[in-house]
Amino acid sequence: MDITVSEACRLLEAQGALRRLPKDQSEGIVQQVRELLGGQMPADLEALYRERVQSVGDFAAILPKWNERPEWRREGALRALLTAQAVPLFSDGSGNLYGLDLSSGEQRPAVYFFDHEDLFETPHWAAGSSIGRFLLLLAQHDQAIEEGRPPGWELSIDPDIDKCPRAPPIWQAG
Incomplete structure (x- = not known):
């Protein structure tokens, strides 16, 4: 059974690994991203925005800079x-x-690692079979x-990571 975004966030917050944004701007962020994506948004992505995640460990969340005045909105990295x-x-x-996969059309799509050196053209490796599992792995x-964990340790948290369609898991990516 998969873990939901909300469950993963609660677990990570209890461990002190997750920080939340102080102000809830999720409604505006969801609306803005939905518009940017042409009206469709995977349910997991909306759930992540509604959790107000600022960071997991040293990894900063990428959110649009929300402002109620449309001319002040900035998508920035969202378009990358x-x-x-x-x-x-x-x-x-x-x-x-x-990045969260949009090509599958699923409501709980996989997360992949994109390298800036190739201008984010294709995913290099699978980082999680869903956002919930990805958050646990990221933490x-x-x-x-x-600790020098052996290749494939990720399977203990995400048993489906090696089934992600667009790229292999990190230990198989070479």
């Missing part, structure tokens, strides 16, 4: 992955992005590196 049929969710702090990313 649209040509690759993805919506950016988080930055790794080095210019790379984690353990740095710790897994420090």
Whole structure:
């Protein structure tokens, strides 16, 4: 059974790994992104915006800068992955992005890692089979590196990560 975005956020917040935005601007953000995407938005993406996630560990969430006056709205990084049929969710702090797949048309699509060095053209590896599982993996990313976890440790949290259609998981990406 998959974990919902809300469940993942509650778990990570209890662990101190998730920070939320102080002010709830989710209604405006959802409206703006829905317009940017042509009226359609995966349910998981809307759920993430409604959770007001600011960051998970050292990974900053990518949100439009909301302002009630339309001429002041800025999509910024949101447009960075649209040509690759993805919506950016988080930055790794080095210019790379984690993006939600839009090509599948699913309500709970996979999350992929996009490298800035190839201008985000295609996903390099699968980062989670859903946003909920991705959030749990993201929270353990740095710790897994420090501990030297073996390739494929991600399967213990996300047993479907190796089934993501657009790119393999990191340990198979080469």
